[in-house]
Amino acid sequence: MGKLLRRAGVPVLFVVARRMAAAKKAVQFIGAGRPLALGDPRFIEAPVVLLTTTDTALQLVAQSLSRIGNDWSGKVVLHTCGSLPASVLSPLKRKGAAIGSIHPFQTFPNPAAGARSLMGSFWGIEGEPAARQVAEQWVRLLRGVAFPVRAARKDLYHLSAFLTCPTAVTLMERAAGLLKEVGIPARIARPMLAQFVAQAARNFAELGGRRALTGPVVRRDWTTIQKHLAALRRFSPDLIPVYLALLRPMLRLAGQAPDGELRKVLSA
Numbered sequence: 001m002g003k004l005l006r007r008a009g010v011p012v013l014f015v016v017a018r019r020m021a022a023a024k025k026a027v028q029f030i031g032a033g034r035p036l037a038l039g040d041p042r043f044i045e046a047p048v049v050l051l052t053t054t055d056t057a058l059q060l061v062a063q064s065l066s067r068i069g070n071d072w073s074g075k076v077v078l079h080t081c082g083s084l085p086a087s088v089l090s091p092l093k094r095k096g097a098a099i100g101s102i103h104p105f106q107t108f109p110n111p112a113a114g115a116r117s118l119m120g121s122f123w124g125i126e127g128e129p130a131a132r133q134v135a136e137q138w139v140r141l142l143r144g145v146a147f148p149v150r151a152a153r154k155d156l157y158h159l160s161a162f163l164t165c166p167t168a169v170t171l172m173e174r175a176a177g178l179l180k181e182v183g184i185p186a187r188i189a190r191p192m193l194a195q196f197v198a199q200a201a202r203n204f205a206e207l208g209g210r211r212a213l214t215g216p217v218v219r220r221d222w223t224t225i226q227k228h229l230a231a232l233r234r235f236s237p238d239l240i241p242v243y244l245a246l247l248r249p250m251l252r253l254a255g256q257a258p259d260g261e262l263r264k265v266l267s268a
């Protein structure tokens, strides 16, 4: 995010990390900024502070920053966490800062992946007006789409991200494992599964869930579902509860109800 904002013309003055080596590495990656260790008060010159620590560390970091300098008025502090509201930064608000959050609804397993995927992303924004103003300006610079998030419902907001992304990766990894049993190597399985999911995602965006749904449930092909369950019993029994847990909402989405043996399995 720092690298892209810098490229878009936002001055990156400081990069702060608890280890100086990490701050220097980030400065190198971003291409601007002075590296500082957490606790060094010089960063206070910056008018906007962006916190990108892990979610669990946010409150602690906000508290420790609030001990640096007594007057934060005129400053904006933003965090990038999707599950916590801006109010996690309250210690800084009490010192006068305008607090907010700017969450990219995007996945980046490392900084380089972030630099590739963050342009044009969707960003959930909430917080005080001055903080939202900065966040919205940044999203415009990153050619993204900004939308407001209700602070009190960030649990649901983040849950929707969780249900979509890390779950899909886990399911794809397990699907790749099954394909290996069939003799299909990872070099084919990975791009093939990725292409499959990308097309499903495009269909979902275009048509909505119900019309994008395909497969045996839509075709009322209960024999194939029974075959899947038999294969799972043999090769991956730990996935049976996952399969059934997904099958139930899929049936509701498709407006279908199985009969016979499968109905018994689902109601067990």
Ligand SMILES: NC(=O)c1ccc[n+]([C@@H]2O[C@H](COP(=O)([O-])OP(=O)(O)OC[C@H]3O[C@@H](n4cnc5c(N)ncnc54)[C@H](OP(=O)(O)O)[C@@H]3O)[C@@H](O)[C@H]2O)c1
Binding pocket: 017, 018, 019, 022, 038, 052, 053, 054, 055, 057, 060, 061, 079, 080, 081, 082, 083, 103, 104, 105, 106, 107, 108, 109
């Ligand atoms: N990755 C994604 O796909 C994604 C997507 C959307 C939003 N986000 C948000 O982006 C933020 C960062 O996520 P990430 O995936 O980039 O996490 P990450 O790779 O684990 O990086 C988190 C950073 O937080 C630092 N940190 C952890 N505890 C700290 C503490 N007590 N004091 C100071 N620094 C501390 C770590 O520093 P050290 O190097 O010293 O350990 C590390 O540099 C989170 O708010 C997350 O919700 C991430």
